[in-house]
Amino acid sequence: MTNLFGNVAPLLLAAEGGTPWTRGLLDTVIAIGIVLMSVGVLLCMIRLLKGPTLVDRGLAADTISIQIAGLVLLLTIRFESLVVFDVVLVVGILGFASTLAFAQYLGRRGSAA
Protein backbone atom coordinates (compact mmCIF):
# COMPACT_ATOMS: atom_id res chain seq x y z
CA MET A 1 0.00 0.00 0.00
CA THR A 2 2.86 2.35 0.60
CA ASN A 3 4.65 2.00 -2.70
CA LEU A 4 2.02 3.33 -5.08
CA PHE A 5 0.02 6.00 -3.33
CA GLY A 6 2.46 7.04 -0.70
CA ASN A 7 1.35 6.74 2.85
CA VAL A 8 -2.21 5.66 2.36
CA ALA A 9 -2.74 4.33 5.84
CA PRO A 10 -2.39 7.66 7.71
CA LEU A 11 -4.75 9.22 5.19
CA LEU A 12 -7.27 6.51 5.87
CA LEU A 13 -6.87 7.00 9.58
CA ALA A 14 -7.27 10.72 9.16
CA ALA A 15 -10.38 10.07 7.12
CA GLU A 16 -11.99 8.41 10.11
CA GLY A 17 -12.07 11.67 12.01
CA GLY A 18 -13.95 14.80 11.18
CA THR A 19 -17.65 14.70 10.61
CA PRO A 20 -18.76 11.10 10.22
CA TRP A 21 -22.22 11.67 8.79
CA THR A 22 -21.35 13.49 5.59
CA ARG A 23 -18.16 11.50 5.20
CA GLY A 24 -20.09 8.25 5.35
CA LEU A 25 -22.59 9.57 2.80
CA LEU A 26 -19.77 10.58 0.48
CA ASP A 27 -18.12 7.17 0.84
CA THR A 28 -21.41 5.48 0.04
CA VAL A 29 -21.86 7.58 -3.08
CA ILE A 30 -18.28 6.80 -4.11
CA ALA A 31 -18.90 3.07 -3.68
CA ILE A 32 -22.08 3.30 -5.76
CA GLY A 33 -20.20 5.34 -8.33
CA ILE A 34 -17.47 2.73 -8.75
CA VAL A 35 -20.15 0.16 -9.57
CA LEU A 36 -22.01 2.54 -11.91
CA MET A 37 -18.93 3.50 -13.88
CA SER A 38 -17.73 -0.08 -14.15
CA VAL A 39 -21.14 -0.98 -15.59
CA GLY A 40 -20.79 2.02 -17.88
CA VAL A 41 -17.43 0.76 -19.14
CA LEU A 42 -19.04 -2.61 -19.87
CA LEU A 43 -21.94 -0.97 -21.72
CA CYS A 44 -19.54 1.05 -23.85
CA MET A 45 -17.60 -2.15 -24.48
CA ILE A 46 -20.80 -3.69 -25.89
CA ARG A 47 -21.15 -0.75 -28.26
CA LEU A 48 -17.46 -0.99 -29.13
CA LEU A 49 -17.82 -4.63 -30.08
CA LYS A 50 -21.08 -4.54 -32.00
CA GLY A 51 -21.17 -0.97 -33.28
CA PRO A 52 -22.32 -1.03 -36.88
CA THR A 53 -20.11 1.80 -38.07
CA LEU A 54 -16.64 3.09 -37.29
CA VAL A 55 -18.16 6.24 -35.78
CA ASP A 56 -19.83 4.16 -33.10
CA ARG A 57 -16.63 2.34 -32.30
CA GLY A 58 -14.59 5.51 -32.00
CA LEU A 59 -17.29 7.13 -29.91
CA ALA A 60 -17.47 4.13 -27.58
CA ALA A 61 -13.69 4.16 -27.14
CA ASP A 62 -13.77 7.86 -26.28
CA THR A 63 -16.57 7.28 -23.76
CA ILE A 64 -14.61 4.43 -22.18
CA SER A 65 -11.62 6.73 -21.71
CA ILE A 66 -13.84 9.34 -20.05
CA GLN A 67 -15.29 6.70 -17.72
CA ILE A 68 -11.79 5.58 -16.77
CA ALA A 69 -10.93 9.20 -16.02
CA GLY A 70 -14.01 9.35 -13.81
CA LEU A 71 -12.86 6.25 -11.94
CA VAL A 72 -9.48 7.88 -11.33
CA LEU A 73 -11.33 10.95 -10.08
CA LEU A 74 -13.28 8.80 -7.63
CA LEU A 75 -9.95 7.45 -6.39
CA THR A 76 -8.72 11.01 -5.94
CA ILE A 77 -11.78 11.98 -3.93
CA ARG A 78 -11.58 8.87 -1.76
CA PHE A 79 -7.89 9.03 -0.90
CA GLU A 80 -7.58 12.84 -1.03
CA SER A 81 -4.36 12.41 -2.91
CA LEU A 82 -3.14 14.43 -5.83
CA VAL A 83 -0.87 11.67 -7.12
CA VAL A 84 -3.29 10.27 -9.68
CA PHE A 85 -5.25 13.42 -10.43
CA ASP A 86 -3.15 14.37 -13.46
CA VAL A 87 -4.53 11.33 -15.24
CA VAL A 88 -7.80 13.21 -15.69
CA LEU A 89 -6.15 16.09 -17.54
CA VAL A 90 -4.00 13.78 -19.65
CA VAL A 91 -6.92 11.53 -20.59
CA GLY A 92 -9.06 14.56 -21.46
CA ILE A 93 -6.43 16.03 -23.75
CA LEU A 94 -5.68 12.66 -25.36
CA GLY A 95 -9.38 11.98 -25.85
CA PHE A 96 -9.84 15.31 -27.62
CA ALA A 97 -6.82 14.74 -29.86
CA SER A 98 -7.85 11.20 -30.70
CA THR A 99 -11.40 12.29 -31.53
CA LEU A 100 -10.05 14.95 -33.86
CA ALA A 101 -7.70 12.50 -35.55
CA PHE A 102 -10.48 9.95 -35.85
CA ALA A 103 -12.82 12.48 -37.46
CA GLN A 104 -10.10 13.48 -39.92
CA TYR A 105 -9.48 9.84 -40.74
CA LEU A 106 -13.17 9.16 -41.32
CA GLY A 107 -13.60 12.22 -43.51
CA ARG A 108 -10.59 11.26 -45.59
CA ARG A 109 -11.73 7.67 -45.81
CA GLY A 110 -15.15 8.63 -47.06
CA SER A 111 -17.04 5.62 -45.75
CA ALA A 112 -17.58 4.30 -42.27
CA ALA A 113 -18.88 0.84 -43.00
Add this chain to the structure above:
Amino acid sequence: MELAPMVLAADDATAGVRDLLATISLAGGLFFMFVGAVGVVRLPDAYQRIHAASKCTTLGLAGMLIAAILHVWTLDIAGKAIMAIVFTFVASPIGSHLLAKAAHHCKIEQWPGTLSDELAQDKADPNCSVSDDEIGVPEGPQRLVAQDSGPVHVGAA
Protein backbone atom coordinates in the same frame (compact mmCIF):
# COMPACT_ATOMS: atom_id res chain seq x y z
CA MET B 1 9.52 4.60 -2.61
CA GLU B 2 8.48 7.07 -0.01
CA LEU B 3 6.09 9.69 -1.19
CA ALA B 4 5.17 12.51 1.05
CA PRO B 5 1.43 12.81 1.64
CA MET B 6 0.57 15.71 -0.57
CA VAL B 7 -2.71 16.89 0.82
CA LEU B 8 -4.74 16.30 3.88
CA ALA B 9 -8.36 17.06 4.39
CA ALA B 10 -8.85 20.37 6.07
CA ASP B 11 -10.85 19.59 9.15
CA ASP B 12 -12.25 23.02 9.54
CA ALA B 13 -15.75 24.10 10.37
CA THR B 14 -16.96 23.94 6.78
CA ALA B 15 -15.91 20.33 6.19
CA GLY B 16 -19.38 18.93 6.74
CA VAL B 17 -21.08 21.40 4.42
CA ARG B 18 -18.42 20.92 1.78
CA ASP B 19 -18.77 17.16 1.97
CA LEU B 20 -22.53 17.44 1.59
CA LEU B 21 -22.20 19.70 -1.46
CA ALA B 22 -19.53 17.40 -2.85
CA THR B 23 -21.86 14.43 -2.41
CA ILE B 24 -24.66 16.19 -4.31
CA SER B 25 -22.30 17.24 -7.10
CA LEU B 26 -20.78 13.78 -7.29
CA ALA B 27 -24.21 12.18 -7.51
CA GLY B 28 -25.10 14.50 -10.38
CA GLY B 29 -21.87 13.73 -12.19
CA LEU B 30 -22.34 10.01 -11.75
CA PHE B 31 -25.90 10.31 -13.04
CA PHE B 32 -24.75 11.99 -16.22
CA MET B 33 -21.87 9.53 -16.64
CA PHE B 34 -24.18 6.53 -16.37
CA VAL B 35 -26.86 8.10 -18.56
CA GLY B 36 -24.21 8.77 -21.19
CA ALA B 37 -23.04 5.16 -21.11
CA VAL B 38 -26.62 3.87 -21.35
CA GLY B 39 -27.32 6.27 -24.19
CA VAL B 40 -24.26 5.10 -26.10
CA VAL B 41 -25.70 1.60 -26.01
CA ARG B 42 -29.42 2.20 -26.30
CA LEU B 43 -29.91 5.07 -28.74
CA PRO B 44 -30.77 3.97 -32.28
CA ASP B 45 -28.54 6.26 -34.30
CA ALA B 46 -24.89 7.29 -34.52
CA TYR B 47 -25.78 10.98 -34.22
CA GLN B 48 -27.91 10.42 -31.12
CA ARG B 49 -25.11 8.34 -29.61
CA ILE B 50 -22.72 11.23 -30.20
CA HIS B 51 -25.19 13.47 -28.38
CA ALA B 52 -25.32 11.12 -25.37
CA ALA B 53 -21.55 10.74 -25.19
CA SER B 54 -21.09 14.51 -25.27
CA LYS B 55 -23.35 14.90 -22.24
CA CYS B 56 -21.33 12.24 -20.48
CA THR B 57 -18.07 14.04 -21.14
CA THR B 58 -19.05 17.58 -20.24
CA LEU B 59 -21.61 17.41 -17.43
CA GLY B 60 -20.49 14.15 -15.86
CA LEU B 61 -16.82 15.00 -15.65
CA ALA B 62 -17.56 18.57 -14.54
CA GLY B 63 -19.76 17.40 -11.69
CA MET B 64 -17.17 14.96 -10.47
CA LEU B 65 -14.39 17.56 -10.73
CA ILE B 66 -16.46 20.03 -8.70
CA ALA B 67 -16.94 17.29 -6.12
CA ALA B 68 -13.17 16.77 -5.99
CA ILE B 69 -12.62 20.51 -5.49
CA LEU B 70 -15.18 20.71 -2.70
CA HIS B 71 -13.98 17.64 -0.89
CA VAL B 72 -10.21 18.05 -1.01
CA TRP B 73 -10.31 21.88 -0.82
CA THR B 74 -6.74 22.77 -1.60
CA LEU B 75 -5.52 25.30 -4.10
CA ASP B 76 -3.57 22.96 -6.35
CA ILE B 77 -6.42 20.54 -6.95
CA ALA B 78 -8.74 23.49 -7.50
CA GLY B 79 -6.45 24.92 -10.17
CA LYS B 80 -6.03 21.65 -11.99
CA ALA B 81 -9.72 20.82 -11.78
CA ILE B 82 -10.83 24.22 -13.06
CA MET B 83 -8.34 23.85 -15.89
CA ALA B 84 -9.77 20.42 -16.70
CA ILE B 85 -13.36 21.76 -16.58
CA VAL B 86 -12.60 24.66 -18.90
CA PHE B 87 -10.70 22.45 -21.31
CA THR B 88 -13.44 19.82 -21.33
CA PHE B 89 -16.19 22.37 -21.92
CA VAL B 90 -14.26 23.78 -24.87
CA ALA B 91 -12.91 20.57 -26.35
CA SER B 92 -15.76 18.11 -26.04
CA PRO B 93 -18.34 20.00 -28.18
CA ILE B 94 -15.67 20.58 -30.82
CA GLY B 95 -14.81 16.90 -30.93
CA SER B 96 -18.45 15.85 -31.03
CA HIS B 97 -19.19 18.36 -33.78
CA LEU B 98 -16.30 17.11 -35.90
CA LEU B 99 -17.27 13.49 -35.33
CA ALA B 100 -20.89 14.19 -36.32
CA LYS B 101 -19.68 16.05 -39.39
CA ALA B 102 -17.50 13.12 -40.37
CA ALA B 103 -20.43 10.78 -39.83
CA HIS B 104 -22.63 12.93 -42.06
CA HIS B 105 -19.87 13.05 -44.65
CA CYS B 106 -19.67 9.26 -44.57
CA LYS B 107 -23.43 9.20 -45.26
CA ILE B 108 -24.40 7.21 -42.19
CA GLU B 109 -28.15 6.91 -42.36
CA GLN B 110 -30.28 8.58 -39.75
CA TRP B 111 -32.89 6.98 -37.61
CA PRO B 112 -36.17 6.86 -39.63
CA GLY B 113 -37.97 8.94 -37.04
CA THR B 114 -35.60 11.88 -37.44
CA LEU B 115 -37.51 14.95 -38.54
CA SER B 116 -35.10 16.64 -40.92
CA ASP B 117 -31.58 16.71 -42.27
CA GLU B 118 -30.82 20.36 -42.78
CA LEU B 119 -27.17 19.86 -43.58
CA ALA B 120 -28.05 17.63 -46.54
CA GLN B 121 -30.60 20.23 -47.70
CA ASP B 122 -27.96 22.95 -47.47
CA LYS B 123 -25.45 20.85 -49.36
CA ALA B 124 -28.02 20.26 -52.11
CA ASP B 125 -28.85 23.95 -52.29
CA PRO B 126 -26.64 25.71 -54.87
CA ASN B 127 -27.21 29.09 -53.26
CA CYS B 128 -25.85 27.95 -49.96
CA SER B 129 -22.13 27.93 -49.45
CA VAL B 130 -21.83 25.00 -47.08
CA SER B 131 -18.76 23.29 -48.36
CA ASP B 132 -19.08 19.62 -48.98
CA ASP B 133 -16.17 18.66 -46.83
CA GLU B 134 -13.82 20.67 -44.75
CA ILE B 135 -12.67 17.68 -42.80
CA GLY B 136 -12.19 15.14 -45.51
CA VAL B 137 -10.21 16.12 -48.56
CA PRO B 138 -10.84 13.50 -51.24
CA GLU B 139 -8.93 15.33 -53.94
CA GLY B 140 -5.70 15.13 -52.07
CA PRO B 141 -3.05 17.76 -51.44
CA GLN B 142 -4.01 20.07 -54.26
CA ARG B 143 -6.74 21.35 -52.01
CA LEU B 144 -3.99 22.83 -49.90
CA VAL B 145 -3.31 25.36 -52.65
CA ALA B 146 -5.22 28.49 -51.85
CA GLN B 147 -8.36 28.70 -53.88
CA ASP B 148 -9.48 32.21 -54.63
CA SER B 149 -13.18 31.60 -54.66
CA GLY B 150 -14.19 35.15 -54.02
CA PRO B 151 -16.08 36.38 -51.02
CA VAL B 152 -17.68 33.68 -48.97
CA HIS B 153 -21.37 34.29 -48.63
CA VAL B 154 -22.95 32.68 -45.66
CA GLY B 155 -26.48 31.47 -46.02
CA ALA B 156 -28.66 32.10 -49.01
CA ALA B 157 -27.13 34.56 -51.44
